[in-house]
Amino acid sequence: MSAYRVGLIVPSSNTTMETEIPAMLRARAEIRPETFTFHSSRMRMKHVTPEELTAMDNDSLRCAVELADARVDVMAYACLVAIMAQGLGYHRDSEKRLAEAALAETGATAPVVSSAGALVEALQHLGAQRIAVLAPYMKPLTATVCEYIEAEGVKVVDSISLEVPDNLAVGRLDPAQLIELSQRVDTSNADALVLSACVQMPSLPVLDAVQQLFDIPVVSSASATVWQILRRLGLDPVVPRAGVLLAG
Structure with missing residues (x-):
C-alpha cells in the first residue's frame, strides 16, 4: 500500500x-x-x-x-x-x-x-467558460476573486457574497445553506457552479447532493x-x- x-x-x-x-x-x-x-x-x-x-x-x-x-x-x-x-x-x-x-x-x-491555481485549472480542465460563484467574502473581495478568475479566461455570470469578514465564523457556517443558495444564484447561463469559492466555507457535506441537482459540474475550492x-x-x-x- x-x-x-x-x-x-x-x-x-x-x-x-x-x-x-x-x-x-x-x-x-x-x-x-x-x-x-x-x-x-x-x-x-x-x-x-x-x-x-x-x-x-x-x-x-x-x-x-x-x-x-x-x-x-x-x-x-x-x-x-x-x-x-x-x-x-x-x-x-x-x-x-x-x-x-x-x-x-x-x-x-x-x-x-x-x-x-487549483480552482482555475480545474475550471479550465472542465471546459468551463461561464460560471456562477458562491462566496462568504465581503462584496469587494468577492469582486477581486471574480476578476482573478476572469483574467484566467473564465467569465463569472453571477455571484452571491455572504459578507462574513471573521474567518473563524466562516468556518462555522452551515453547509446546508449552500443547497438553497445554489438555487438562488443564477446558473441559467453557466456551465459550472463554484459551490464554495473559499477553502474555509464548509461545502463537502453537501457537494454531492448539490451536484445531483445540476447537469453542470459543481466544484469547490477544496x-x-x-x-x-x-x-x-x-x-x-x-x-x-x-x-x-x-x-x-
Missing part, C-alpha cells in the same frame, strides 16, 4: 481544510490502496481583509520550509483569497517561490499547489485542491461522492 504525506499551509483561523481535504483523500481508501497523512503549518490571520491577507501571505515561505523539514510529498497553500488578493496570476509566482524556498533551505523537493494534489502526486484524481471533477 502506498503512503503519502500531504503538507497544508493554512491560515491560523482555518478549520475547514484540515477537515475536508483529509475526508476526501481518506474516502479514496474505498477504491484505491493508498494512505495519506496530513501535516500543517499556519500563517496568522483572523479577519479576511486585504491587509491581513497580505501580511499572512508574507509568512507562507516560512510555512513551506517547515513542511519541507517533514519531507512531505506535496504541499498545498490552502487559502484561495490570500493568493487572489495579491494580483492577477499570482498563484504561479507563489507556487514557484514556495518550492524554491523549501529547496534552498532544506534541499527537499516537493510539488506545490495552491487552492487559487475539491479542486484535492484534484490538483492527486495529479501532482501522479495519481488518478478520483474521489467518491465529491462531484463531477473527482468522479473520474
Whole structure:
C-alpha cells in the first residue's frame, strides 16, 4: 500500500481544510490502496481583509520550509483569497517561490499547489467558460476573486457574497445553506457552479447532493485542491461522492 504525506499551509483561523481535504483523500481508501497523512503549518490571520491577507501571505515561505523539514510529498497553500488578493496570476509566482524556498533551505523537493491555481485549472480542465460563484467574502473581495478568475479566461455570470469578514465564523457556517443558495444564484447561463469559492466555507457535506441537482459540474475550492494534489502526486484524481471533477 502506498503512503503519502500531504503538507497544508493554512491560515491560523482555518478549520475547514484540515477537515475536508483529509475526508476526501481518506474516502479514496474505498477504491484505491493508498494512505495519506496530513501535516500543517499556519500563517496568522483572523479577519479576511486585504491587509491581513497580505501580511499572512508574507509568512507562507516560512510555512513551506517547515513542511519541507517533514519531507512531505506535496504541499498545498490552502487559502484561495490570500493568493487572489495579491494580483492577477499570482498563484504561479507563489507556487514557484514556495518550492524554491523549501529547496534552498532544506534541499527537499516537493510539488506545490495552491487552492487559487487549483480552482482555475480545474475550471479550465472542465471546459468551463461561464460560471456562477458562491462566496462568504465581503462584496469587494468577492469582486477581486471574480476578476482573478476572469483574467484566467473564465467569465463569472453571477455571484452571491455572504459578507462574513471573521474567518473563524466562516468556518462555522452551515453547509446546508449552500443547497438553497445554489438555487438562488443564477446558473441559467453557466456551465459550472463554484459551490464554495473559499477553502474555509464548509461545502463537502453537501457537494454531492448539490451536484445531483445540476447537469453542470459543481466544484469547490477544496475539491479542486484535492484534484490538483492527486495529479501532482501522479495519481488518478478520483474521489467518491465529491462531484463531477473527482468522479473520474
